Amino acid sequence: MIENTVMLLIIVPLLFSLLFVALPKSLYKYLAWAFFIIGVALSVSLVLGGTGVVPVEGPNFAMFENIVLVLEVLVILFILAVSAKYKNWPTLGLGIISAALFAYTYANVPGAESASFNIDQLAQLMILIVNIVGTAIILFATGYMDQYEEHRHLNRQRIFYFTMSFFLAAMNGLVMSDTLGWLYLFWELTTLCSFVLISYNMDEEGINNGFRALALNLVGGVAMSIGIIMLATKYDISSLTGIATYAGTDAVALAALALPVALLCIGGFAKSAQMPFHSWLLGAMVAPTPVSALLHSSTMVNAGVFLVVKLVPAYANTSLGTAIAVYGSFTFVICSALALSQRNAKRVLAYSTIANLGLIIASAGIGTPLAVAASMMLILFHAISKGLLFLCTGEIEHTIGSRDIEDMSGLIKKAPLLTSIAALGMISMLLPPFGVLLTKWVSMEAASNNPVVIVFIVLGSALTTVYYSKWLGTILSSSMDKNAVPHKKLETYFPLSVLALSIIGTSIFIFSIYNYFIGPQVEILLGNVPNITGPVGQFTSEIGAFDYAAVFVVLALAILIYLATKNMFTPRIASYYMCGENNLEKDRLMFRNGLCSYEKSSVSNIYLQNIFGESKLTTFGYAISIILIVIALAGGVGL
Amino acid sequence: MNDILTIILVLIGAPILGCLASGIDRKLTARLQGRVGPPLLQPYYDVRKLFSKDNMVVNPSQNFYVIVYLVFIVLSLLMLVFKQDFLMIIFVYTVASVALVVGGMSTGSPYARVGSSREIMAILSYEPVLILYALAIYLLTGTFKLSALLDKSSPLLIYTPLIFIAMIVVLNIKLKKSPFDYSTSHHGHQELVKGMTTEYGGPGFATIEIAHFYEYVFLTGLIFLFWASTPVIGVLIGIIAYLLVIVIDNITARVYWQWMLKLSWTVLLVMSIVNIAFLYVSGAQLA
Numbered sequence: 001m002i003e004n005t006v007m008l009l010i011i012v013p014l015l016f017s018l019l020f021v022a023l024p025k026s027l028y029k030y031l032a033w034a035f036f037i038i039g040v041a042l043s044v045s046l047v048l049g050g051t052g053v054v055p056v057e058g059p060n061f062a063m064f065e066n067i068v069l070v071l072e073v074l075v076i077l078f079i080l081a082v083s084a085k086y087k088n089w090p091t092l093g094l095g096i097i098s099a100a101l102f103a104y105t106y107a108n109v110p111g112a113e114s115a116s117f118n119i120d121q122l123a124q125l126m127i128l129i130v131n132i133v134g135t136a137i138i139l140f141a142t143g144y145m146d147q148y149e150e151h152r153h154l155n156r157q158r159i160f161y162f163t164m165s166f167f168l169a170a171m172n173g174l175v176m177s178d179t180l181g182w183l184y185l186f187w188e189l190t191t192l193c194s195f196v197l198i199s200y201n202m203d204e205e206g207i208n209n210g211f212r213a214l215a216l217n218l219v220g221g222v223a224m225s226i227g228i229i230m231l232a233t234k235y236d237i238s239s240l241t242g243i244a245t246y247a248g249t250d251a252v253a254l255a256a257l258a259l260p261v262a263l264l265c266i267g268g269f270a271k272s273a274q275m276p277f278h279s280w281l282l283g284a285m286v287a288p289t290p291v292s293a294l295l296h297s298s299t300m301v302n303a304g305v306f307l308v309v310k311l312v313p314a315y316a317n318t319s320l321g322t323a324i325a326v327y328g329s330f331t332f333v334i335c336s337a338l339a340l341s342q343r344n345a346k347r348v349l350a351y352s353t354i355a356n357l358g359l360i361i362a363s364a365g366i367g368t369p370l371a372v373a374a375s376m377m378l379i380l381f382h383a384i385s386k387g388l389l390f391l392c393t394g395e396i397e398h399t400i401g402s403r404d405i406e407d408m409s410g411l412i413k414k415a416p417l418l419t420s421i422a423a424l425g426m427i428s429m430l431l432p433p434f435g436v437l438l439t440k441w442v443s444m445e446a447a448s449n450n451p452v453v454i455v456f457i458v459l460g461s462a463l464t465t466v467y468y469s470k471w472l473g474t475i476l477s478s479s480m481d482k483n484a485v486p487h488k489k490l491e492t493y494f495p496l497s498v499l500a501l502s503i504i505g506t507s508i509f510i511f512s513i514y515n516y517f518i519g520p521q522v523e524i525l526l527g528n529v530p531n532i533t534g535p536v537g538q539f540t541s542e543i544g545a546f547d548y549a550a551v552f553v554v555l556a557l558a559i560l561i562y563l564a565t566k567n568m569f570t571p572r573i574a575s576y577y578m579c580g581e582n583n584l585e586k587d588r589l590m591f592r593n594g595l596c597s598y599e600k601s602s603v604s605n606i607y608l609q610n611i612f613g614e615s616k617l618t619t620f621g622y623a624i625s626i627i628l629i630v631i632a633l634a635g636g637v638g639l
Numbered sequence: 640m641n642d643i644l645t646i647i648l649v650l651i652g653a654p655i656l657g658c659l660a661s662g663i664d665r666k667l668t669a670r671l672q673g674r675v676g677p678p679l680l681q682p683y684y685d686v687r688k689l690f691s692k693d694n695m696v697v698n699p700s701q702n703f704y705v706i707v708y709l710v711f712i713v714l715s716l717l718m719l720v721f722k723q724d725f726l727m728i729i730f731v732y733t734v735a736s737v738a739l740v741v742g743g744m745s746t747g748s749p750y751a752r753v754g755s756s757r758e759i760m761a762i763l764s765y766e767p768v769l770i771l772y773a774l775a776i777y778l779l780t781g782t783f784k785l786s787a788l789l790d791k792s793s794p795l796l797i798y799t800p801l802i803f804i805a806m807i808v809v810l811n812i813k814l815k816k817s818p819f820d821y822s823t824s825h826h827g828h829q830e831l832v833k834g835m836t837t838e839y840g841g842p843g844f845a846t847i848e849i850a851h852f853y854e855y856v857f858l859t860g861l862i863f864l865f866w867a868s869t870p871v872i873g874v875l876i877g878i879i880a881y882l883l884v885i886v887i888d889n890i891t892a893r894v895y896w897q898w899m900l901k902l903s904w905t906v907l908l909v910m911s912i913v914n915i916a917f918l919y920v921s922g923a924q925l926a
Contacts, residue, residue, distance in 0.1 A: 473744030544783035569694035576748035
C-alpha cells in the first residue's frame with residue numbers, strides 16, 4: 001500500500017510535468033486543478049498509510065540504480081554545458097569538481113545491494129507541505145503567468161510548468177529517500193530546477209542570478225558529496241538512518257562522525273541560503289513570484305533544514321551542535337536586521353525566510369527534545385505563512401504595479417480581500433495565537449540554557465516584530481484615492497484562501513499536529529520525547545505554558561465586541577486632520593502651503609538604512625558567519 | 640468560582656486604580672509646574688464625556704484595532720494576575736502594542752502615521768529588555784511560569800538590579816512619558832498632535848483611555864514582580880517607580896527617537912545582558 005503511494009508521489013508529478021509539455025496552454029488551468037487535487041489526495045493517503053521503511057531490492061534496485069546513475073551523469077553534463085555556454089567559469093569549475101567527485105565515488109565507493117525510502121513523521125509532514133502548498137502555488141501560477149508574460153513579452157510557460165512539476169517530484173523523492181546516494185541525486189535535481197526557474201526571464205540579470213544560485217548550491221553539493229564519500233569509505237554508512245544508528249553506538253563513534261556530518265550540514269546551509277550563501281535566495285526574486293513562493297516555502301530551502309533536522313542524532317548535545325545553534329541564531333538576528341532596512345517587499349520576505357530558517361537550524365542545533373520539536377513545527381508553519389505571503393505579494397504587484405512597501409499604503413481600500421489575507425499572513429508570522437509565534441516561544445524557552453543563542457533569538461525576535469508590523473500597518477492604512485481594481489480570479493483566490501485557512505487550522509489544531517507528527521519524530525531522532533502536556537487549549541512544557549486557546553477566545557471576543565458596538569456608536573466619516581490646512585475642494589490629501597498652493601502629504605516608514613542597511617551589515621555578516629562555519633568544522637575534527 | 644471572582648475584581652478594580660494613577664499623574668505634574676491641576680477624578684470625567692461624543696472616524700474599521708488593544712491589555716493583565724508564563728504574557732502584550740500601532744496607521748493620517756512609526760521604534764527599543772527580564776526569571780526559578788516566582792521567599796531584585804534599572808526606563812517608554820513621549824505628543828507641543836491617536840475621538844478615544852488605565856496597572860505589576868516575595872514592598876516599589884517616572888517626565892525634555900534606540904540597544908541591553916551573564920555564571924537560584 002505505502003510502496004505504491006511512495007512511487008506515485010514521484011511518478012505523478014513527473015507525469016504532470018510531461019502533460020504540461022504535451023498539452024496546449026489553454027488546458028493548463030484544468031491540469032493545475034487536477035494536480036492540486038491529486039497532490040492533496042496522495043499526500044493525505046501517505047499520511048493515513050502510516051510510517052514505515054520501503055526497501056528497494058533485487059532487480060528493481062538494479063534498474064533504479066542505473067536510472068540514478070544515468071540521471072547523475074545527465075545532471076553533471078547539463079551543468080557543464082550551460083556553464084560553458086554562458087562562459088560562467090566559477091560554475092564550470094564547480095561542475096568539474098562535482099564530476100571528479102562523482103567519478104571518484106563511482107570507482108571507489110562499494111556499491112550497495114539495496115536502497116530504501118524511509119517514511120517517518122517528518123517525511124510525512126514534508127510531503128504534506130510539498131504537495132499541498134506546492135500544488136496550490138502551481139494553481140496560483142495559472143492565474144498569474146499570462147499577465148506576467150504579457151508584460152515581459154515572454155512565451156516560456158511550457159518550460160515553467162514542466163520545471164515546477166519536476167521540482168515537486170524531486171522534492172518528494174528527496175524527503176522520502178533514506179539512501180544518501182539517492183538523496184544526493186534529488187538534491188542536485190532541485191538545484192538544477194531552481195537554476196532553470198530563476199533564470200526564467202532569460203535576461204542578463206536572471207541568468208546571472210541563476211548561475212549564482214547554481215554555483216552556491218554546487219559548493220554545498222560538493223561539501224555534501226565529500227561528506228557522503230567519507231561516510232561510505234570510512235564507516236560504511238550509506239543512509240540517513242545508518243548515520244543515526246552509528247552515532248548512537250558510543251561517544252567515540254559520535255565524535256568520529258562529526259566532520260562528515262558537519263560537511264552534510266554545510267550542504268544544508270547552502271540550500272537553506274544561510275548567511276555566507278544567502279545571496280542566491282535574494283537573487284532568486286528576479287523570477288516570477290510563484291517561483292519565489294515555491295523556493296521559499298515548500299521546496300528548495302526546506303530541503304536544507306530537512307537534512308539538518310534529520311542529522312540531529314549525530315550532533316545533539318555535542319560541541320558541533322552548539323556551533324550549529326550559534327550559527328543559526330546569528331543568521332536569524334543579522335537577517336532580521338537586514339529585513340528591517342528593506343523597502344522591497346520581496347526582499348523583506350527573502351530576508352525573513354533566511355532568518356526563520358536560521359531559527360530552525362538554531363533550534364535543531366540546541367538539540368534538546370523541546371528545541372527539536374520547535375524546529376520541526378517551525379518548518380511547517382513557516383512554509384504555509386511564507387507561501388501565502390509570497391503569493392499575496394505577487395498579486396499585490398499585479399494590482400498596484402509595485403512591490404515597494406511604501407506604495408502599498410491604502411491597499412485595504414483598493415483590494416480588501418487580498419489585503420485581509422496578506423494581513424493574516426503577516427500576523428501569523430509575528431503574533432500569538434498563530435503557529436510561528438508559538439514555535440518561536442518554544443524555541444526561546446528551549447534556548448534559554450545557551451546564553452549566546454538566546455540573546456541572538458531575543459534580538460532577532462524584536463526586529464521581526466518591527467519589520468512585519470511596519471508593513472502590516474502600511475497595507476492596512478486607509479487612503480482616500482481609490483484607483484486600482486483587483487482581478488478576482490478563482491485560480492488566484494482559491495490557493496490564497498486554502499493557505500489562509502490552513503494557517504488558522506494548523507494553529508488551532510497545533511496540539512494534534514504535535515501529537516501525531518512531531519512527538520513521535522523527536523522520539524525517533526533523540527530517543528526521548530519532550531515533556532509536553534496539554535490540558536485543552538494549552539501547550540505546556542516543563543518550563544512554561546502557552547495558553548493559545550485563551551488568545552483565540554479573546555481575539556474572537558474582540559471581533560464580537562466590535563460588531564456589537566459598531567451600531568451603538570454610528571460612525572461619522574471625517575477627513576483626516578491637517579491642522580485645518582486641508583484642501584477641502586480637492587481630494588483632501590494635500591496640505592495648503594504658505595503660497596496657497598497645495599502639497600501632497602506623504603509619510604514613509606522608518607527603515608534605519610544607515611544602521612541596518614545592506615551596505616553596513618552584509619560584510620560583517622559574511623565575516624562572522626564564515627568564522628562560525630569554520631568553528632563548526634573545527635569542532636567537527638575535534639580541535 | 641474563586642477564579643471568576645478574581646477576574647471580576649481585576650476587570651472592575653484595575654481601571655479604577657489606573658484612573659486614580661492617571662489622576663495623580665496629572666495632579667502631581669500640575670503641582671510641579673506650579674499649577675493647581677484638575678481634580679483627582681478628571682480622567683474619569685474625560686472618559687465619561689468622550690463616550691457622549693459623536694463617533695468621528697476616518698476609516699470605518701479603525702475602532703476595531705482599539706478594541707483589540709483593550710482586550711489584549713486586559714488579557715495580559717489577567718495572565719499576570721493568574722501567574723501564567725511570563726514570556727507568553729510579553730507576547731500577548733505585544734499584540735496589544737501592535738494593534739494600537741496598526742490602529743494609528745490604519746487612519747492614513749500623516750500625523751498618526753508618524754506617531755505609529757515612532758511607536759514601532761519604541762517596540763524595538765523595549766521588547767528585548769522585557770524578554771531578557773523574562774529570561775532572568777527563568778534562570779532564577781527554573782521556569783517561565785510566574786507561579787514559581789511568587790512561591791519564593793527572597794526577592795528577585797537582589798539578583799537583577801541592572802535589569803531593574805533597565806525596566807524603569809522601559810516603564811518610561813511604555814507610559815509614553817518624557818523624554819520618550821514622541822509617539823503621542825500633547826497638543827500643546829503641536830508638532831505631532833497626539834501622534835498615533837490623532838484621528839481618534841469620542842468612544843474610540845475613550846476606549847484607548849480605558850485601555851491605558853489597565854496598562855498602568857499591568858506595567859506597575861511588572862515592577863511589582865521584583866519584590867513579589869513580600870507583596871507590601873512589591874507594591875511600594877511599583878508605586879515608587881511610577882512616581883519616579885512622573886518626576887522624570889517633568890524634569891526632562893523630549894529626545895529624538897534615534898537617541899532612545901541608541902540608549903536601549905547599547906546601555907539598556909548591555910546592562911541586561913551583563914546581568915543575565917552574571918546569572919549564568921553564578922548559577923544563582925532564588926531561595
